[in-house]
Amino acid sequence: MKELYTGNLYWPVTLKDTREYPPLRQNKKTKVAIIGGGMSGAICSSIFMQNGLSTILVERGEVAGGSTSANTGLLQFSNDIMLCDLIEQIGERDAQIFYRACRDAVQMLEEAARSLRIDVGFIRRNSLYYASTEQDLPKLRREYEALKACGLNVEFWTADDIAKHFPFRKPGAIVTHGDAEVNPFQFVNGLTDAAVDQGLEIHEHTDIVAHETLASGQHRLVTSDGYEIEAEHVVYAVGYEPEELRGKLIKAEINRSFALVTGIQPNLQSWHKRFLIWETARPYLYMRTTVDGRIVVGGLDEEIEQPLHSDSERTKRSGKLHQQLKALFPDMQAPVEFEWSATFGESRDSLPFIGADPAWKNVYYCLGYGGNGTVYSMLAAYLISDLIQGKEHPLTEIVKLDRQSLANV
Structure with a gap:
């Protein structure tokens, strides 16, 4: 196995009574x-x-x-492969069909979640997809144009726009509307x-x-x-x-990734509308909040198939993720309470x-x-x-x- x-x-730990x-x-x-x-x-x-x-x-x-x-429960219609790259790979028609299908799938997930007897933490969120460096900005703008041409609900934010809404500044970002989060x-x-x-x-x-x-x-x-x-x-x-x-x-390639969940943050006011956040760098940093006010952070993918067994090495990775979080949100001081390493697959x-x-x-x-x-x-x-x-x-x-x-x- x-x-x-x-x-x-x-x-x-969020659901104690499960059926057997x-x-x-x-x-x-x-x-x-x-x-x-x-x-x-x-x-x-x-x-x-x-x-x-x-x-x-x-x-x-x-x-x-x-x-x-x-x-980690982020539900987004944007993919690891940008739409502009997917268009080059499989053609505009099929790439747009696929991206629109992903958008529609988020709606279907909402309908499924709303039909259940229990609250599963499904909340509609916007996503901030920011350029990690200035060099990434031209492609990010090209991606914005591709998403817009596909009929997807997106905005482009400048560095000033980002700084108005968040305690950090990045060269630019795409804001996607129609994403969500869930407790998986x-x-x-x-x-x-x-x-x-x-x-x-x-x-x-x-x-x-x-x-x-x-x-x-x-x-x-x-x-x-x-x-x-x-x-x-x-x-x-x-x-x-x-x-x-x-x-x-x-x-396909099986790699490993890392994630953490902080303690409950006393104040999330600096996190604009609790956006889902990720970046253009690869491997990318990504993060979200939880219903009870925690923060989930993931990233640091490594080309090794097995999850990391060393507790001390895993804690080093979560410490690095936590530092990346605090670099963006200096006021988020709650410590790491959960951390894990997991397998992560990517097709060619x-x-x-x-x-x-x-x-x-x-x-x-x-x-x-x-x-x-x-x-x-x-x-x-x-x-x-x-x-x-x-x-x-x-x-x-x-x-x-x-x-x-x-x-x-």
């Missing part, structure tokens, strides 16, 4: 089997149930216990609770160790305890490329892998990759649901596993 994080996580689901203890038949109980699996199961697809979800650990717990742990648990009430079947501590196609075309999944699920369709919603299939799919063309296995009928993947995993999960849920039901989806060719853009990078 791939290790997804190390350290002291914040989100799980029994391991699979008898053979089952279903229309759809989802492997993975994180953000991707939860959103897929929710949309599948709404579309009347009989579904069983299996998770080798616990629901929301993997990458979801280390997710609460959101996933809320989604699965609601889907179970609609008929979803969940089995935790159920590890799939074999997957074969029967002569009938059905798929047989076998657990480590010897029980079987027979399904018409199988969805791998496991975040990154399944280890069981390594070598059969196109590779900076797009997710979503869709059908090109060589295995009725097998699908929802593999997020990049900083927009939650947004991609919502895109995936609708796209895969359409594929299962034999419908067309406008993103299919753009994000499929054997897309042409991978050959161009």
